[in-house]
Amino acid sequence: MKILALDTATEACSVALSLDGEIAERFEVGRRHGERLLPMVQELLAEAGLALKQLDAVAFGRGPGSFTGIRIGVGVAQGLAYGADLPTIPISSLAALAQGADSSHVLAAFDARMQQVYWGAYVRGRDGLVTPAGDEIVVDPAQAPIPDGNEWIGIGSGWDTYHQVLAARFGNRIRSRIENRFPRASDVARLAISGVAIAAEQAQPVYLRNDVAVKSVGKNKPSRTA
Numbered sequence: 497m498k499i500l501a502l503d504t505a506t507e508a509c510s511v512a513l514s515l516d517g518e519i520a521e522r523f524e525v526g527r528r529h530g531e532r533l534l535p536m537v538q539e540l541l542a543e544a545g546l547a548l549k550q551l552d553a554v555a556f557g558r559g560p561g562s563f564t565g566i567r568i569g570v571g572v573a574q575g576l577a578y579g580a581d582l583p584t585i586p587i588s589s590l591a592a593l594a595q596g597a598d599s600s601h602v603l604a605a606f607d608a609r610m611q612q613v614y615w616g617a618y619v620r621g622r623d624g625l626v627t628p629a630g631d632e633i634v635v636d637p638a639q640a641p642i643p644d645g646n647e648w649i650g651i652g653s654g655w656d657t658y659h660q661v662l663a664a665r666f667g668n669r670i671r672s673r674i675e676n677r678f679p680r681a682s683d684v685a686r687l688a689i690s691g692v693a694i695a696a697e698q699a700q701p702v703y704l705r706n707d708v709a710v711k712s713v714g715k716n717k718p719s720r721t722a
Contacts, residue, residue: 498551500537500576501685503587504569505531505561506606506653508678511536511545514685520544521682525718529568548580555688557589557679559702560614560632561606566701576594577696584699585691593652594618594626601647602626603670605654605662606642613637613654614704625687634704637661642669651677653706 500553501512509529520543522536523644541548549622559566566589577584594616612634618626628640637658643667651674655662659673689706 497553497679497689498546499550499553499555499585499685499688500540500548500551501555501681501688502533502537502569503557503571503589503592503679503681503684504533504565505557505559506565506678507562508680509533509536509565510679510681511540512681512685513540513546514682515544516690519682519685521680523680524531525678529565533568533572537572539659548576549584551580551582553577553583553585553688553693554696554697555585555587555691557592557681557684558586558700559589560608560634560704561589563703570699570701574696574699577699579585582696583637583693584696585688585693586626586699586702587684587687588616588632588634588702589679590616590652591618591626591628592683593677595683596677597649597651597674601643601645601648601650602650603640603643603648603655603667605650605652605658607653607657608634608705611636612705613640613658615640615654616702617641617643617648623690625690632702632704638665640665642666645669645687647671649674669717
């Protein structure tokens, strides 16, 4: 299966190309998602000697995360997929973050600002892929859900920003914390193998925070591109 994957939900901007499980990736940290995303796509396709229409799907990090970053990623994924008549595969950016952790039990958190975190718990299956162990939510870090067991690790900017609050809340349920990590398109691609494909015009961002009004990028059908 040939999948192009994108994630721009955080400070990191990444693109990956998965060709029957072999993955090549471009990964950068900064605030230049709008400038760098398409050139990174073009670089990977050129290196592989493939045209967009030769792929099977475009996977994208659907959020939660930065509102601007998510809009960029979903919009580009829609445009590329629609222009090449490809389906899209939405993948949780929190799940992609958890997928990149070397652990069977992961508590992933992004700093959501406003003294909150985007939060999700994930368990790794025998196939090596993580699945959610509860709902993804936006929550005060001092009220984050406490899971059963003490084998969990924490990862993401939410843990970096609120590590003292979260450490006090979870105590010995947290085995360790991975610092300064972001979701990667390579992990979006891995999760997309078992993801659900949808039409490009159905691709939607997931923000979790309902009190911020954001116009959906999916309301306007993208124009076809060459």
